[in-house]
Amino acid sequence: MNQVIEVSLDDLGRILIPAALQSHLGLSPGMTLVVEKGDKGGVRLRLQSEPPMLVDRGGVLVVRAEPLSDLDNITRHERDRRVFDLLQRVGL
Numbered sequence: 001m002n003q004v005i006e007v008s009l010d011d012l013g014r015i016l017i018p019a020a021l022q023s024h025l026g027l028s029p030g031m032t033l034v035v036e037k038g039d040k041g042g043v044r045l046r047l048q049s050e051p052p053m054l055v056d057r058g059g060v061l062v063v064r065a066e067p068l069s070d071l072d073n074i075t076r077h078e079r080d081r082r083v084f085d086l087l088q089r090v091g092l
Contacts, residue, residue, distance in 0.1 A: 015045070 007015050017027065027033075032048035052065035 036044045038044040049066045054061045055064045
């Protein structure tokens with residue numbers, strides 16, 4: 001989402017994100033947001049990433065974590081490689 005909204009700090013230094021935008025972004029009370037210095041003097045606000053956790057999924061422990069890279073490109077590349085290999089095996 002490339003929506004830009006203007007917000008201001010209150011007297012206690014808090015930023016108010018409108019309720020409709022909170023809902024749209026999936027934000028809820030208690031979530032931690034990180035303020036980062038952005039390019040050209042800007043400020044960026046992002047969600048604090050959760051530490052990796054082991055989760056029991058039907059008796060199998062799996063890691064729940066944020067990906068270290070763009071999974072869309074990795075998935076697309078792997079799919080293309082497999083299609084290419086399959087086409088070579090069938091002689092096309």
